[in-house]
Amino acid sequence: MSTAVLALGSNLGDREANLRAAVEAMQDLVLVVSGVYETPPWGDPDQPHYLNAALLAADAGAGPADWLATAHRLEDAAGRVRDPARRFGPRTLDVDVIAVWDDDGAPVTSGDPELTLPHPRAHLRAFVLRPWLDIQPYAQLPGHGWVNDLIRADEVAGDLADLRPRVDVHLDT
Numbered sequence: 001m002s003t004a005v006l007a008l009g010s011n012l013g014d015r016e017a018n019l020r021a022a023v024e025a026m027q028d029l030v031l032v033v034s035g036v037y038e039t040p041p042w043g044d045p046d047q048p049h050y051l052n053a054a055l056l057a058a059d060a061g062a063g064p065a066d067w068l069a070t071a072h073r074l075e076d077a078a079g080r081v082r083d084p085a086r087r088f089g090p091r092t093l094d095v096d097v098i099a100v101w102d103d104d105g106a107p108v109t110s111g112d113p114e115l116t117l118p119h120p121r122a123h124l125r126a127f128v129l130r131p132w133l134d135i136q137p138y139a140q141l142p143g144h145g146w147v148n149d150l151i152r153a154d155e156v157a158g159d160l161a162d163l164r165p166r167v168d169v170h171l172d173t
Helices: 017-024 063-075 126-134 154-160
Strands: 002-010 030-032 035-041 050-059 094-101 110-114 115-117
Touching: 002 017, 002 030, 002 063, 002 126, 017 050, 017 094, 030 035, 035 126, 050 126, 063 094, 063 126, 094 115, 126 154
Parallel strands: none
Antiparallel strands: 002 050, 002 094, 030 050, 035 050, 110 115
16 A cells, blocks of 8 residues: 655635645545644745645555646646746645655655655655644654654744644544
8 A cells, every 4th residue: 555645735715625625535545634734935925824734645556656646636626827937836736745655665765857755845844744743743754854853953943933723724534
């Protein structure tokens, strides 16, 4: 059984509904969903705040390309439009494949420019690491170490203070 951690984010339209629709579309694969966090935009500050979450999913025989295809299908269903001029710009839904483990539980690594695994910047993003800890308190980001240690690193800890738990938003299927 292949497993993957996916990071979800939305800052356009009905952010809560966008996240909920993504989780519901994957309901047969989702093992656990994190809490939701409101976060300032990262990399491009001139946009609304995001709602972010993470989920752990499993699918028999799915490979990295399958997880990426799922992410793109979810984004397309939410009406995501990519603006090449604003790489970190606003979006109805962003789904990043953070890490994948194969059927034997071994982490999958890839240098493919279409899908680098693990996600090349996940270790620097509090909005990815904090929700991930909700669903896997003892998680390790392959090649980077324990998520609990990564979130306390200087380059992440400053952003952590800006995350606001949204206990009023629930994405469970």
